[in-house]
Amino acid sequence: MTARKRLGLIVNPIAGMGGGVGLKGTDSATTLQRARELGATPRSGIRANVALSIVLERLGDEVELITAPGAMGEEIALSAGFTPIVIGSVTGGETSPDDTRHAAKVMLDAGVDLLLFAGGDGTARDICGVIDGHLISLGIPTGVKMHSAVYATNPRSAGEAAARFLIAATPRSREAEVMDIDEELFRGGRVSARLYGMMRVPDLPRLVQNLKSGSSGSDQAVLTGIADDIIERMQDGALYIIGPGTTTREIVTRMGGQKTLLGVDLFCRAEAIALDATEAQILNHLDGIPARIVVTPIGGQGFLFGRGNQQLSAEVIRRVGPENIIVVATMDKIAGLRGDPFLIDTGDPVTDESLAGYIRVVTNYHTETVYQIA
Amino acid sequence: MNSIHTPRAYHGAKWDEPIVLDMGAPGERGYIPPAVEPEIAASVGDGASLIPAGMRRSTPPRLPEMAQPSVLRHYLRLSQMTMGAHITPDASLGTCTMKYSPLVNEEMARTPQMGEMHPYQDDDTAQGILEIIYGLERMLCEISGMDAFTFQPAGGSQAIFANACIIRAYHASRGEAEQRTDIISTSFSHPIDCAAPAVAGFRVITLTPGPNGYPDLGALKAAVSNRTAGLMMTNPEDTGIFNPYVEEFTRIVHEAGGLCAYDQANANGILGITRARENGFDMCQFNLHKTFSVPHGSAGGSCGAGGVTAELAKFLPAPMVVKEGDRFRWDYDRPDSIGKVRSFHGNVQAVLRSYAWIMAHGAEGIQTVAETAVLNNNYLATKLGAIPGVSIPYGGNGHRLQEVRYSWQDLLDETGVSTEDVRRRIVDFGLQGYFTSHHPVLVPEPFTLEPCESYSRADLDEYATVLGHIADEARTNPEHVRAAPHSAAIHRIQEDVINDPARLAMTWRGYQKKQGAAREVATS
Numbered sequence: 001m002t003a004r005k006r007l008g009l010i011v012n013p014i015a016g017m018g019g020g021v022g023l024k025g026t027d028s029a030t031t032l033q034r035a036r037e038l039g040a041t042p043r044s045g046i047r048a049n050v051a052l053s054i055v056l057e058r059l060g061d062e063v064e065l066i067t068a069p070g071a072m073g074e075e076i077a078l079s080a081g082f083t084p085i086v087i088g089s090v091t092g093g094e095t096s097p098d099d100t101r102h103a104a105k106v107m108l109d110a111g112v113d114l115l116l117f118a119g120g121d122g123t124a125r126d127i128c129g130v131i132d133g134h135l136i137s138l139g140i141p142t143g144v145k146m147h148s149a150v151y152a153t154n155p156r157s158a159g160e161a162a163a164r165f166l167i168a169a170t171p172r173s174r175e176a177e178v179m180d181i182d183e184e185l186f187r188g189g190r191v192s193a194r195l196y197g198m199m200r201v202p203d204l205p206r207l208v209q210n211l212k213s214g215s216s217g218s219d220q221a222v223l224t225g226i227a228d229d230i231i232e233r234m235q236d237g238a239l240y241i242i243g244p245g246t247t248t249r250e251i252v253t254r255m256g257g258q259k260t261l262l263g264v265d266l267f268c269r270a271e272a273i274a275l276d277a278t279e280a281q282i283l284n285h286l287d288g289i290p291a292r293i294v295v296t297p298i299g300g301q302g303f304l305f306g307r308g309n310q311q312l313s314a315e316v317i318r319r320v321g322p323e324n325i326i327v328v329a330t331m332d333k334i335a336g337l338r339g340d341p342f343l344i345d346t347g348d349p350v351t352d353e354s355l356a357g358y359i360r361v362v363t364n365y366h367t368e369t370v371y372q373i374a
Numbered sequence: 375m376n377s378i379h380t381p382r383a384y385h386g387a388k389w390d391e392p393i394v395l396d397m398g399a400p401g402e403r404g405y406i407p408p409a410v411e412p413e414i415a416a417s418v419g420d421g422a423s424l425i426p427a428g429m430r431r432s433t434p435p436r437l438p439e440m441a442q443p444s445v446l447r448h449y450l451r452l453s454q455m456t457m458g459a460h461i462t463p464d465a466s467l468g469t470c471t472m473k474y475s476p477l478v479n480e481e482m483a484r485t486p487q488m489g490e491m492h493p494y495q496d497d498d499t500a501q502g503i504l505e506i507i508y509g510l511e512r513m514l515c516e517i518s519g520m521d522a523f524t525f526q527p528a529g530g531s532q533a534i535f536a537n538a539c540i541i542r543a544y545h546a547s548r549g550e551a552e553q554r555t556d557i558i559s560t561s562f563s564h565p566i567d568c569a570a571p572a573v574a575g576f577r578v579i580t581l582t583p584g585p586n587g588y589p590d591l592g593a594l595k596a597a598v599s600n601r602t603a604g605l606m607m608t609n610p611e612d613t614g615i616f617n618p619y620v621e622e623f624t625r626i627v628h629e630a631g632g633l634c635a636y637d638q639a640n641a642n643g644i645l646g647i648t649r650a651r652e653n654g655f656d657m658c659q660f661n662l663h664k665t666f667s668v669p670h671g672s673a674g675g676s677c678g679a680g681g682v683t684a685e686l687a688k689f690l691p692a693p694m695v696v697k698e699g700d701r702f703r704w705d706y707d708r709p710d711s712i713g714k715v716r717s718f719h720g721n722v723q724a725v726l727r728s729y730a731w732i733m734a735h736g737a738e739g740i741q742t743v744a745e746t747a748v749l750n751n752n753y754l755a756t757k758l759g760a761i762p763g764v765s766i767p768y769g770g771n772g773h774r775l776q777e778v779r780y781s782w783q784d785l786l787d788e789t790g791v792s793t794e795d796v797r798r799r800i801v802d803f804g805l806q807g808y809f810t811s812h813h814p815v816l817v818p819e820p821f822t823l824e825p826c827e828s829y830s831r832a833d834l835d836e837y838a839t840v841l842g843h844i845a846d847e848a849r850t851n852p853e854h855v856r857a858a859p860h861s862a863a864i865h866r867i868q869e870d871v872i873n874d875p876a877r878l879a880m881t882w883r884g885y886q887k888k889q890g891a892a893r894e895v896a897t898s
Contacts, residue, residue: 054790057853058856154787156787156790157786157787159790160786160790160792169868331814332814334582335814335816339583339816357596358592358595358596360579360596360597366577366578367568367579367580368577368578368579368580368597369561369580369582370579370580370581370582370589370593370594370596370597371582372582372584372592
């Protein structure tokens with residue numbers, strides 16, 4: 001008899017309340033107040049209930065649910081039919097980001113096999129900052145802003161994915177981006193998305209491998225393949241402007257260097273020229289030397305520029321030259337876009353338009369695919 | 375007769391059957407011939423001494439020693455546990471072209487004149503089979519528009535690899551081997567169109583499909599450059615959609631200096647209708663074990679027939695059969711050949727079976743095969759398209775050719791039942807589990823069906839009835855579908871375990887080497 005699987009659950013009960021009333025998020029207490037005045041009702045719990053019911057249906061007694069008190073999990077767990085273990089505490093009144101972070105810390109200490117959370121980008125950020133890659137987690141999409149790549153496509157698929165991950169003989173996980181935008185700017189009509197970190201999420205191929213199709217290879221092997229391909233073709237003396245992400249970081253790691261995960265870094269081969277560079281710093285380094293930009297699209301969304309890498313501005317792209325943009329991505333990431341094209345939003349329509357069409361993407365060693373940019 | 379929602383009942387046989395190499399006992403024999411008469415023994419001697427000493431084994435091979443009925447019983451049981459794959463309606467394995475192979479062809483392949491031939495036999499004693507090889511070459515040239523064919527590759531993958539090597543040899547002969555590094559393919563082509571050129575040392579660029587299911591010219595133009603060595607693609611692809619831009623594709627690649635190789639493993643819907651030559655290809659390959667009715671899977675040796683234009687014929691693997699007057703011989707003197715891709719002459723029995731199959735059909739019959747396969751496919755697609763939960767991605771393309779890649783995504787969204795669940799459940803109704811998709815998996819929750827020309831309308835109706843029934847079950851009793859199979863010989867295969875390289879064994883020797891570790895894991 002194998003040990004029961006331990007599933008953690010954190011619900012942000014107010015996530016998504018701003019959406020229906022046009023408020024684009026509920027990150028601050030005043031916005032939440034405004035949402036309530038406009039008649040918003042909590043919906044996060046209802047959606048979490050859908051996911052939990054599926055987990056219970058699939059796994060029954062094989063899973064043990066560990067959750068936070070009250071509206072942050074306990075109530076939903078009970079209504080879905082679980083008898084949860086409730087740990088931690090919640091401050092009185094409205095729940096806050098502190099409560100989310102506290103609950104995440106408790107889950108981390110408890111060492112759950114998978115942490116399900118119901119919320120949006122704000123919730124993902126709070127949790128990501130605490131668990132720091134030490135837990136595998138998956139989002140039930142209930143927020144207004146969901147720019148991160150850490151959610152299942154809907155509550156039902158979150159439940160399915162959680163169940164499949166927990167019963168898998170050899171569960172696999174991968175890193176996915178946690179993004180968030182500035183709500184104030186967003187309400188004003190401007191999107192300014194930042195990459196806040198990476199979360200480990202279940203890596204469930206959309207189907208179990210068939211005998212005939214074989215294995216597509218491990219995520220790490222593919223990342224290594226991509227990195228080796230870029231390194232093999234590197235030009236001596238050229239400046240490599242390397243965007244955020246695990247795929248791009250591996251290139252520098254393979255050369256023995258160190259790259260920031262979330263920043264845009266400048267390298268000449270393994271030599272770091274500048275880490276976490278601003279747009280101005282990048283532009284300063286562009287004088288008189290050939291340069292390449294290396295970027296990877298954001299998982300699930302396909303943004304190449306304009307989300308999480310605003311330092312790579314229209315001006316930077318123009319100076320480097322569109323022909324010197326190198327895109328890298330695993331084929332799984334490409335397939336995850338479901339045929340939707342790559343997106344670019346530099347804020348400069350002329351630059352965006354100049355990049356529209358098709359671009360080659362390095363997907364493994366000596367392997368590329370051609371993909372459309374909208 | 376079955377109604378639309380009640381498929382027939384089935385239960386698979388299950389035997390606790392050991393591996394044949396673990397069976398039998400020392401001294402057990404299938405058949406003991408009577409001792410030879412003394413006169414014959416005196417005249418011939420012991421027989422063994424006729425074999426040169428250096429070629430005699432010092433120890434007998436470690437084969438199982440078994441009585442004849444035990445052997446027959448063993449294989450009958452295995453065939454029961456695998457649903458008698460030879461005759462099960464097998465529309466399930468889309469892109470494998472699992473058609474019925476007439477037994478008369480099998481009988482011919484097993485005659486002593488074929489079965490007891492040796493590849494080192496003198497050409498003078500092998501004129502019959504050499505004529506058949508030559509004859510099949512001429513027929514495939516007619517079917518494809520190519521000028522020469524090799525039958526040495528023992529599968530489609532080897533033939534495609536040979537084509538990749540020919541592309542390399544062609545550019546090398548023009549002094550452009552260093553420059554021509556890139557092969558272009560498409561996402562819905564067979565993965566071997568990428569894997570083979572990668573093994574041959576090329577960089578591979580795949581084109582992802584647009585909204586119609588195939589890549590457009592813009593995608594191709596983004597990939598083509600002066601580094602382009604060639605295009606290697608399937609058409610129709612595994613969606614059953616024929617890329618209507620293919621002539622433009624080959625023209626653009628030719629203009630860039632590349633060659634074009636046509637993967638014709640999906641040829642069953644276009645035989646006698648369109649040809650590689652007219653589509654602008656320089657080379658192609660047919661899988662005799664698919665399109666031309668040679669049994670495959672575990673049922674027999676396969677053959678990838680590789681065809682090329684006259685300009686490229688000198689690069690084909692050696693030897694080739696040539697005709698001189700009324701005689702045929704193997705020609706080994708081919709200095710520009712890429713060399714061998716397979717020992718001896720490949721699977722010559724496959725050539726014989728295909729020759730017989732084509733001769734039985736004639737030119738008109740071949741075209742009827744394609745038309746019937748397309749008709750069957752669209753009949754099944756129409757029936758399946760009416761099942762709630764089934765969708766046919768990239769719709770709006772009209773009829774499909776030989777196969778369709780369907781999606782159960784709608785069913786999954788509605789009921790939580792996935793394509794893998796349905797795949798296991800159909801086995802409960804006596805049908806083979808279906809093929810989902812090659813990589814990359816661009817169609818969500820995919821399943822790929824290919825009802826060839828050999829299935830009757832009743833077979834297809836039964837198939838649709840089973841899938842309709844399961845879709846109903848997914849709504850009324852999803853747990854029953856997810857827990858399937860219930861009536862099969864093996865309840866559930868742990869796919870991640872059988873794909874584990876540490877335990878996967880392709881030979882008995884490999885199995886012996888790894889089984890200790892495997893048994894340890896299985897019991898832990």
